[in-house]
Amino acid sequence: MRTLTLIRSGIASTIQDSGRRGHQRNGIPPSGAMDNYALRAGQYCFGHYADEAALEFAYGDLAFVTSHNCRFIVTGAPTVVTIGNTERDSGRVEETSENQVVTIKPRGQGIYSYLHVEGGFNTPLQLGSRSTSPRERIGGVEGRYLRDGDTLPLGSDTRSRITQCPTPITVQDRDLLSLRFVPGFQFDALSSAAKRALDTGTFSVTPRANRMGIALDGSPVNTGVQSLLSEATCYGAIQIPPDGKPIVLLNDRQTVGGYPKAGAVIEADCQRLVQSRPGQRVQLIPVTPQEADRITWLEHHYIETKLS
Amino acid sequence: MEFAVGPAGNLGLRLVFSETPTPSLTYGLLSIQAQAQREFAGALVDSVVGYTTLTLFFQPLALDREGAQHWLEERATNLKETANEPEAGCKTVSLPVLYHPSVAPDLEWLAEQKNLSIEDIIERHSGSPYFAYATGFAPGFCYLGTVDEQLTTPRLTTPRASVNAGSVAIADRQTAVYPCASPGGWRLIGACPTPLFDLASNPAALIAVGDSVKFEPVTMADYRALKAKLNKA
Numbered sequence: 001m002r003t004l005t006l007i008r009s010g011i012a013s014t015i016q017d018s019g020r021r022g023h024q025r026n027g028i029p030p031s032g033a034m035d036n037y038a039l040r041a042g043q044y045c046f047g048h049y050a051d052e053a054a055l056e057f058a059y060g061d062l063a064f065v066t067s068h069n070c071r072f073i074v075t076g077a078p079t080v081v082t083i084g085n086t087e088r089d090s091g092r093v094e095e096t097s098e099n100q101v102v103t104i105k106p107r108g109q110g111i112y113s114y115l116h117v118e119g120g121f122n123t124p125l126q127l128g129s130r131s132t133s134p135r136e137r138i139g140g141v142e143g144r145y146l147r148d149g150d151t152l153p154l155g156s157d158t159r160s161r162i163t164q165c166p167t168p169i170t171v172q173d174r175d176l177l178s179l180r181f182v183p184g185f186q187f188d189a190l191s192s193a194a195k196r197a198l199d200t201g202t203f204s205v206t207p208r209a210n211r212m213g214i215a216l217d218g219s220p221v222n223t224g225v226q227s228l229l230s231e232a233t234c235y236g237a238i239q240i241p242p243d244g245k246p247i248v249l250l251n252d253r254q255t256v257g258g259y260p261k262a263g264a265v266i267e268a269d270c271q272r273l274v275q276s277r278p279g280q281r282v283q284l285i286p287v288t289p290q291e292a293d294r295i296t297w298l299e300h301h302y303i304e305t306k307l308s
Numbered sequence: 309m310e311f312a313v314g315p316a317g318n319l320g321l322r323l324v325f326s327e328t329p330t331p332s333l334t335y336g337l338l339s340i341q342a343q344a345q346r347e348f349a350g351a352l353v354d355s356v357v358g359y360t361t362l363t364l365f366f367q368p369l370a371l372d373r374e375g376a377q378h379w380l381e382e383r384a385t386n387l388k389e390t391a392n393e394p395e396a397g398c399k400t401v402s403l404p405v406l407y408h409p410s411v412a413p414d415l416e417w418l419a420e421q422k423n424l425s426i427e428d429i430i431e432r433h434s435g436s437p438y439f440a441y442a443t444g445f446a447p448g449f450c451y452l453g454t455v456d457e458q459l460t461t462p463r464l465t466t467p468r469a470s471v472n473a474g475s476v477a478i479a480d481r482q483t484a485v486y487p488c489a490s491p492g493g494w495r496l497i498g499a500c501p502t503p504l505f506d507l508a509s510n511p512a513a514l515i516a517v518g519d520s521v522k523f524e525p526v527t528m529a530d531y532r533a534l535k536a537k538l539n540k541a
Binding site (some may be wrong): 022025088135255265293 | 361
């Protein structure tokens with residue numbers, strides 16, 4: 001069997017594809033790659049059309065060996081890839097040989113990087129996906145974060161198409177990140193002070209950020225909304241707990257919740273938020289559902305153009 | 309019935325009724341959910357029924373917003389106020405429960421608070437069947453209602469860091485079984501040996517929204533025997 005063994009498993013490393021669909025009704029979050037564009041870019045480079053899984057790792061720190069000569073690419077947050085004496089910036093298809101140690105180091109920008117190998121990581125499909133949901137212990141390797149010494153099975157297809165990955169659009173230095181959101185859920189019931197705080201306030205990304213959600217800091221938003229009957233959450237939902245500090249819910253979110261929600265940040269901007277480091281200043285900008293649809297269409301069109 | 313349809317982010321639509329939750333309303337929401345699955349087929353990624361809500365999630369670029377909104381409004385308008393019928397898949401699930409302080413750290417506390425005997429609590433908690441209004445929080449976790457008014461109890465101010473799998477719990481007028489070990493703020497009054505979520509089963513979750521759940525009190529010996537049998541399997 002072709003395998004890859006982790007010498008240094010890094011931070012919050014998991015196997016992810018584009019996520020698990022159709023199981024939120026049973027309390028199972030979609031999970032999937034936090035930076036979906038970076039996942040797709042790598043899949044594209046290898047001609048992966050069956051949603052082959054990649055290894056997601058945070059803060060760019062990883063080392064591995066493979067059991068055979070193997071091509072790979074690192075996408076997402078930029079890193080430096082070292083094979084033997086060769087050191088190169090990530091974003092290119094590289095080739096390593098049997099038992100050669102490959103080291104990946106961060107370049108100080110973004111959060112999540114993706115290691116793609118030809119044929120993808122061949123961990124078992126569970127409920128139609130290889131994505132890891134650590135809290136639910138589903139997918140990946142025993143449903144958990146990867147550890148030093150883990151040996152991962154690899155697919156065997158060789159379909160490599162291109163060697164240079166498009167520049168990541170999600171990772172960029174920004175003074176102020178705009179998070180466009182579609183108002184909804186309890187938005188109309190929010191106090192006018194809360195609406196004003198959301199509209200005019202500037203927030204910052206806190207270290208309380210993981211695959212479940214990202215907590216924002218700023219002037220507290222006092223919703224004035226009492227506790228609610230549990231209802232579905234959604235990707236990007238701006239949940240406001242009693243402390244008034246909004247949390248943007250992401251891939252590993254709980255599928256239902258009882259805290260008020262002001263709406264949801266659109267998909268395209270969530271992809272940029274997940275790559276933002278603590279301290280990044282953000283502002284929330286309401287858009288109509290129609291504007292959101294238009295942005296979604298443009299963004300997907302742009303990605304398709306980049307990947308062809 | 310009064311309702312509203314609005315966005316759930318840029319890929320979802322949410323129908324909410326301004327009504328008190330009832331099994332009839334849930335049956336109505338389940339019926340619209342089933343119709344939506346047929347109507348939108350591949351464009352619909354997932355859908356979730358909450359206490360008074362139905363949320364539909366669509367594929368990017370596959371949502372005809374105006375059309376889907378109109379369709380949902382029409383279904384909601386036509387929904388009967390009462391006596392909606394259960395969907396075909398709705399079932400009754402019977403769950404054995406051991407009510408004993410050794411597996412239920414809040415049982416004696418609750419008896420003291422409510423000035424009831426433990427037997428009273430068992431009778432009131434297991435006396436009549438519950439209805440599954442919502443799922444979520446963890447795979448296989450179901451929000452069951454409605455708990456006898458005498459047993460109503462608020463959540464812990466600080467949730468426990470870990471609650472054992474199978475713990476039977478109360479919060480306000482809801483009850484539930486924790487399917488796996490997790491943090492939890494509900495009051496623990498019993499333990500159920502039956503697994504509520506198993507990836508090897510189809511469906512993986514034992515209880516779905518719209519099901520009825522009946523708790524059957526068992527003795528310590530029965531509980532141990534059931535646990536041993538399951539461990540073997």
